[in-house]
Amino acid sequence: MKNDLFHNIPDIEIIDLENDGDTPEAPPLPQPEEGKKADRKSIFSKLPSFLNMHVIFAAVVLLIFIGIFFSIKNWGIRIDLDEIFKDGQGEYSDTLDSILPLFTEGELPADDGVTTIVCFGNAPFADDRNSKDNLANIIAKKTGATVYNCSVSGTYLGALRETFLPDEEPIDAYNFYWLTHLAAGSPVQENYVQAEAALGSNLPPEAIEVYNTLSTLDFNTVDVIAIMYDASDYLIGNPMYDDLNNTHITCFTGNMEAGIELLKSVYPHIRIIVMSPTYAYALNENGEYISSDQMTYKGQDVLSTYVIKQSDSAFNQAVSFIDNLYGTITEDNASKYLTDHIHLNVKGREKVAERFIEFLNYYNK
Numbered sequence: 001m002k003n004d005l006f007h008n009i010p011d012i013e014i015i016d017l018e019n020d021g022d023t024p025e026a027p028p029l030p031q032p033e034e035g036k037k038a039d040r041k042s043i044f045s046k047l048p049s050f051l052n053m054h055v056i057f058a059a060v061v062l063l064i065f066i067g068i069f070f071s072i073k074n075w076g077i078r079i080d081l082d083e084i085f086k087d088g089q090g091e092y093s094d095t096l097d098s099i100l101p102l103f104t105e106g107e108l109p110a111d112d113g114v115t116t117i118v119c120f121g122n123a124p125f126a127d128d129r130n131s132k133d134n135l136a137n138i139i140a141k142k143t144g145a146t147v148y149n150c151s152v153s154g155t156y157l158g159a160l161r162e163t164f165l166p167d168e169e170p171i172d173a174y175n176f177y178w179l180t181h182l183a184a185g186s187p188v189q190e191n192y193v194q195a196e197a198a199l200g201s202n203l204p205p206e207a208i209e210v211y212n213t214l215s216t217l218d219f220n221t222v223d224v225i226a227i228m229y230d231a232s233d234y235l236i237g238n239p240m241y242d243d244l245n246n247t248h249i250t251c252f253t254g255n256m257e258a259g260i261e262l263l264k265s266v267y268p269h270i271r272i273i274v275m276s277p278t279y280a281y282a283l284n285e286n287g288e289y290i291s292s293d294q295m296t297y298k299g300q301d302v303l304s305t306y307v308i309k310q311s312d313s314a315f316n317q318a319v320s321f322i323d324n325l326y327g328t329i330t331e332d333n334a335s336k337y338l339t340d341h342i343h344l345n346v347k348g349r350e351k352v353a354e355r356f357i358e359f360l361n362y363y364n365k
Helices: 053-073 135-143 170-174 176-183 189-202 207-216 232-236 252-266 303-316 346-360
Strands: 116-121 146-149 224-228 271-275 320-322
Touching: 116 135, 116 176, 135 146, 135 346, 170 176, 170 189, 176 189, 176 207, 176 252, 189 207, 224 252, 224 346, 232 303, 252 271, 252 303, 271 303, 271 346, 303 320, 320 346
Parallel strands: 116 146, 116 224, 224 271, 271 320
Antiparallel strands: none
């Protein structure tokens, strides 16, 4: 029929205009063989026949319950504190102690067979000076040594002025640094004449005795110098140190280093042992005792920082250092060994003496 000519769709050839005829047609993708399927076996099929996923799951749950039971069974075991502390609470052993021998290249004086010790300081050595319970006297009794007590009560380790000014601070004459000048034979006698006149009735009771001892003692016979000042510098806010001048005599550490350097330069044969302050309570504005780790004075730092800086200075000078703050009389036991916020009782002096003797005899073992 005529209309069939319009409704019949002729064959159409599709021409790829981008193919110039040189590129071969891509081969058809391979088809899987009929009836062949991928192997999807579970890993559990490789386990022994008596094991399956359910058995393994049950075993894991059982182990968890066993662990919980064991934890509960052993949780909260009661500790008998009385048994643990039956010999006391023990002592804190992490200290700043540093035990050093004598470092010298010079010729040592002949040994006279007698151990001679000179003590510098304030209250720890000065309290009850003439009593058998005085710290220096305890050391003498326990060691058999000859001990010269050159401590002066009411003094500080840091000088109050950079130079000696008798009209302003005459007590500085009895400061550690100026006393070492007297021991070294420096011409400072006039300082003491002026200091005595200026202090008058306020002259420390042992001042003249100390002056005479240091002026006449032959330091070539001295074996050991002990230095111990209490926490008085901290309590009045004396500066601790000067980063630009390690021998600044108005500083707690600087005065000590300046004095030690002078002694070592004149008497290199003498072993020096620095003894830190023991623990002392701070005093608030009402005079009440508080922790010295919570109170500062005149913009300085807490007592423990004074001791840390002092240990650094002793290390710089290559001398022994006894850390009494953490190793002898600490915040934990201070109430047993102090008569007030700072002064040692007899038991406290005994304890300090024991530590000193340990250092004194360390290299004789």
